[in-house]
Amino acid sequence: MLSINAAVSDLKRLDLLANSDSPIHALDARAKVLVTIIFSISVVSFDRYELARLLPFFIFPAVMIAYANLPPLYFVKKIAFISPFVLMMGLFNPIFDRAVMYHIGPLGISGGWISLISMLIRSLLTVGAAFILVGTTGFTAVCQALERCGTPQIFTLQLLFLHRYIFVLADETGRTARARELRSCGRKGRGIASFGSLAGHLLLRTWQRAEHIHTAMRARGFIGRFHAHRRSHFGVTGLCFVLGWTFLFITLRIYDLPGILGALFTGILP
Amino acid sequence: MSHHIVEVKNLQHVYPDGTIAIKDVSFRITHGESVAIIGANGAGKSSLLQHLNGCLEATSGEVIIGDTRLSKGTLPDIRRTVGMVFQNPDDQLFMPTVFEDVAFGPLNLGLSGSEVDLRVREALERVGAGHLSAKPPYLLSGGEKKRVAIATVLAMSPDILVMDEPTSGLDPYARRQLMSLLREFHHTKIFTSHDLDMVLDLCPRTIILYEGGVMADGPTRDIFLNDALLAACRLEKPFSMQECPVCNKSADTKKL
Numbered sequence: 001m002l003s004i005n006a007a008v009s010d011l012k013r014l015d016l017l018a019n020s021d022s023p024i025h026a027l028d029a030r031a032k033v034l035v036t037i038i039f040s041i042s043v044v045s046f047d048r049y050e051l052a053r054l055l056p057f058f059i060f061p062a063v064m065i066a067y068a069n070l071p072p073l074y075f076v077k078k079i080a081f082i083s084p085f086v087l088m089m090g091l092f093n094p095i096f097d098r099a100v101m102y103h104i105g106p107l108g109i110s111g112g113w114i115s116l117i118s119m120l121i122r123s124l125l126t127v128g129a130a131f132i133l134v135g136t137t138g139f140t141a142v143c144q145a146l147e148r149c150g151t152p153q154i155f156t157l158q159l160l161f162l163h164r165y166i167f168v169l170a171d172e173t174g175r176t177a178r179a180r181e182l183r184s185c186g187r188k189g190r191g192i193a194s195f196g197s198l199a200g201h202l203l204l205r206t207w208q209r210a211e212h213i214h215t216a217m218r219a220r221g222f223i224g225r226f227h228a229h230r231r232s233h234f235g236v237t238g239l240c241f242v243l244g245w246t247f248l249f250i251t252l253r254i255y256d257l258p259g260i261l262g263a264l265f266t267g268i269l270p
Numbered sequence: 271m272s273h274h275i276v277e278v279k280n281l282q283h284v285y286p287d288g289t290i291a292i293k294d295v296s297f298r299i300t301h302g303e304s305v306a307i308i309g310a311n312g313a314g315k316s317s318l319l320q321h322l323n324g325c326l327e328a329t330s331g332e333v334i335i336g337d338t339r340l341s342k343g344t345l346p347d348i349r350r351t352v353g354m355v356f357q358n359p360d361d362q363l364f365m366p367t368v369f370e371d372v373a374f375g376p377l378n379l380g381l382s383g384s385e386v387d388l389r390v391r392e393a394l395e396r397v398g399a400g401h402l403s404a405k406p407p408y409l410l411s412g413g414e415k416k417r418v419a420i421a422t423v424l425a426m427s428p429d430i431l432v433m434d435e436p437t438s439g440l441d442p443y444a445r446r447q448l449m450s451l452l453r454e455f456h457h458t459k460i461f462t463s464h465d466l467d468m469v470l471d472l473c474p475r476t477i478i479l480y481e482g483g484v485m486a487d488g489p490t491r492d493i494f495l496n497d498a499l500l501a502a503c504r505l506e507k508p509f510s511m512q513e514c515p516v517c518n519k520s521a522d523t524k525k526l
Contacts, residue, residue, distance in 0.1 A: 015406065139366075140406070161364065164364055164365070164366060164406075168408070212356070212361035213361055215320070216362045217374075218325060219325055220375035220378060220422065220426060221349055221350065222374075223346075
């Protein structure tokens with residue numbers, strides 16, 4: 001129950017960060033959405049054994065966090081939270097892929113370990129970029145930008161409704177769970193049976209709320225179509241932001257920057 | 271022709287499970303009247319309100335708004351005329367920001383961008399919520415949500431304002447603020463409420479519902495002085511008309 005409330009206030013904090021004032025916040029949402037998409041595609045398109053070439057991509061989250069005045073520790077914690085899930089997904093890589101790829105002294109490192117670390121880095125980069133996008137733009141603006149970039153309205157509306165009512169439903173779930181907990185006297189309550197009924201009630205209440213919302217929408221003239229009333233300006237700054245980052249990502253994707261730098265250094269050395 | 275008249279004739283509503291929510295209800299509310307519909311829990315108040323703008327379809331009987339009989343064809347016009355504020359503002363505020371929520375109705379009316387802007391600004395200023403415009407609804411307090419919910423309806427320029435339990439869940443200050451706001455609205459007003467002091471303050475006329483039917487319809491003061499009627503309908507006098515718990519003096523009903 002506590003974790004539900006904590007998760008909701010955490011989500012609220014992420015949204016509130018989007019109300020800050022910085023050059024990154026001031027950019028058009030579409031520019032930031034486009035850059036994040038291009039960034040994610042560039043990162044995930046590398047070979048599964050790629051490690052070194054992924055590292056320069058950390059420049060994007062670093063620059064965004066610095067210029068948008070976001071609290072770095074908060075984002076590090078948020079990103080770290082997902083790493084156990086990624087590790088679980090890649091758990092079997094070292095077991096099945098045992099071919100040794102690198103040697104560090106007498107220690108042989110198998111392809112499975114490399115691909116697991118590569119997967120972890122990629123997820124940190126892409127999930128981090130998504131968090132930064134929401135933290136600098138706001139979930140609503142992200143959805144609206146997606147819609148203006150051609151995503152069907154039905155998807156963006158679902159996301160917007162989900163985001164609006166996740167707070168109301170989490171609140172309701174928290175209250176119901178608290179009521180159950182208080183009457184369980186510190187024990188398990190009636191175990192799984194009471195959880196089943198609790199979940200059923202929540203589902204029915206969600207249904208009822210959906211009906212109420214629909215009634216409220218109809219009462220204000222809704223006949224199945226949402227009318228947009230949004231203004232935003234892409235502008236030269238937005239264009240420069242998109243072109244600049246896209247150029248960098250493509251360059252980093254095509255050229256092996258760590259390799260070139262390494263060759264340069266080893267070339268200089270006698 | 272006046273859009274401000276509400277006439278309900280022999281209205282009946284039976285829910286799919288067989289519960290009779292409203293039986294043979296008839297009344298006529300004229301231009302500029304402020305009317306309270308009161309009754310115990312389950313008396314049919316909310317169900318009755320939902321018939322006034324077609325959110326619920328009557329099993330039998332009819333609802334007439336102005337000169338228009340409520341039917342599928344006249345629904346869009348009636349929904350513009352009758353502005354409905356729901357009991358729970360969380361049901362009413364579904365858009366991402368307060369501004370977009372208030373703009374939802376005017377946009378559905380097909381108004382132009384600048385007209386929508388103007389209406390939204392005016393409605394928010396009228397309820398004292400202009401500064402909340404960019405906020406998401408989930409960050410508002412209960413009182414703020416209620417005021418914004420009223421603004422969403424005012425932005426559609428309704429001729430009749432229908433409110434389900436307007437003061438429920440509000441602190442005394444927010445309640446007083448809301449009551450002053452409602453007093454300024456000079457069109458026809460219909461409220462349901464358990465806040466009988468608010469009813470006494472705002473509504474010269476009261477209709478009592480009991481088990482789905484109209485038990486009484488008349489001047490609010492006369493109804494609240496009828497102890498037998500109130501007891502039969504599981505109601506009590508407003509606090510301001512009850513005996514003082516400190517000095518045991520009865521309220522001076524002549525002042526009311």
